[in-house]
Amino acid sequence: MKQNKYKEPLPLAVIEAARAGDAGAMEQVLRYYDGYINKLCTRMLYDNYDQPHVCVDEYMKHRLQNKLIYAIVCNSR
Template sequence: MKQPTFNGRVLLPMDAIEAARAGDPLAVERVLRYYEGYINKLCTRTLYDKDGLPHIGIDEYMKHRLQAKLTEAIVVKK
């Protein structure tokens, strides 16, 4: 059976989502890895080094905040 895709990308299986909602840490990690590229894109900023020169990079603080919010939204509170 062919796995479902969206825009050429294999979708996250429903059993992984259900396990993450139940609090399985490995499943939560799998969901975070699945969305890592999207989160990195959201967190890409122009950062400045100590000499004031700009470069494109990932805002790690924002990335950790988004990962925490996603984890909080996934896990069902009992």
């Protein structure tokens, strides 16, 4: 059976609080987009025996999270 992938949007109050600099609201925004960011940062790596491993590139994930925070806080003024 196919699962419904619909996700409730973030409340406007949370977005406005994140724009105002509230750390808790910013954490909610980051958690909301965490699955999407993980999907964007997923990479196929190969070990010494050429076995493939799917993993999240943590460096890229932190860069995308920082860009999201910057876009919310700095571009809102």
